[in-house]
C-alpha cells in the first residue's frame with residue numbers, strides 16, 4: 196500500500212507551540228518562585244561590561260518578572276563601550292542603569308544575577324553590604340560557587356539567551372508578534388544568542404532550537420542595523436597592537452597590548468576574536484592594563500578558543516592561580532574566558548620609564564604563566580627593546 200505524501204500529518208514544521216510543549220521543571224520552579232515574590236522590586240545585576248547575551252537575558256527577565264507583578268531595574272557597574280552593544284541598547288530602547296554611589300540599594304528586596312554568578316560584577320560586594328539577598332542566578336558559565344540563591348539555573352548551553360528563550364517557550368511570557376516590545380525582546384535575544392556563539396558557529400542543538408523559536412518574532416531590519424555597526428577607531432588601533440605583539444606557539448596566539456583606557460576595555464575580547472581568525476591558531480589570549488580614573492589598575496585579559504578539548508575555565512584557573520583570598524583570577528565557559536589581576540602596590544600613573552617597566556614586568560609574568568600552562572618551555576627573559 197502506498198502512502199500518499201499529503202496524508203502524512205506534519206508535526207514538525209513548527210518548533211513548538213505552547214500547547215504542544217509541556218513546561219520543564221526549571222521553568223515551573225521559576226514561575227512558582229516569581230509568583231511568591233509578586234509586588235516586590237528586584238535588582239538585576241549584570242557584568243561590569245555587559246555584552247548582548249547579558250543585556251538581552253536581563254531584558255527577558257525584566258519582562259517575565261513584570262508578568263508576575265515584580266518591578267526590576269537592570270544595573271551594571273562599568274561601561275557599555277562596544278559599538279554594537281551601544282547600538283543594541285539604543286535601537287531596542289533597553290533601559291539599563293549604570294551604578295552610581297548615590298543609588299539607594301535598599302529599595303530592592305532581592306538581587307538577581309544573570310549571565311554571571313557574581314564574579315564579573317562589582318555589584319556583588321555592594322549588594323552584600325546593603326544586605327540584599329540573591330534570589331535568582333541564571334547563567335551558562337562554569338559553576339563558580341560564590342553566591343547562593345533560592346533559584347539557580349546554570350546550564351551548559353551557548354548563551355544565557357538560550358535559557359531565557361526556553362522560559363518564553365514554556366509560557367512564562369507568551370510572545371505576541373503584534374506587540375513591538377515583544378519583537379524587540381526576540382530581536383535582542385537573537386542578537387545575544389548570535390553574538391555569544393560567533394554567529395551560531397559555536398551554537399549547539401539547544402541554541403539552534405531557541406534561535407528557530409525566536410526567528411518568527413525577530414525584527415530582521417532592526418537586527419541587521421545592529422549588526423552593521425562598525426568597529427571603533429580605538430578598537431582597530433588595539434587590534435593593530437595585538438597583531439604586532441602576538442607570539443604564536445603551538446597554535447596559541449598570545450598578545451599583550453599595554454595600557455588602555457577603561458572605556459576601551461571591550462576592545463580586548465575583540466582583539467582576541469581577531470587573532471583567532473589567523474590560520475593555524477586555535478586559541479588566542481589578549482591582555483592589557485586597564486586604568487580607571489581614581490580606581491585600582493587591573494590586568495584584563497580575554498581568551499578565545501576553537502579547540503574542543505581546551506576548557507577555558509580550568510586553563511585560566513590553573514595558569515593564573517588565585518589571589519590571597521582564594522579567589523581565582525580567571526574563569527570561563529565553553530570556548531571563552533577572561534581574567535582580571537589587580538596591580539595593587541604598583542598602581543598609578545608616573546613617568547614614562549616607570550610605566551614602561553611596570554608593563555614589562557606584568558607582560559612577561561602573564562606570558563610566562565600562560566606558556567607554562569600550554570607546556571612551552573619558558574623562553575629567555577623577554578626583552579623588547
Ligand SMILES: [Mn+2]
Pocket residue numbers: 248249310335354355391
Ligand atoms: Mn553569556
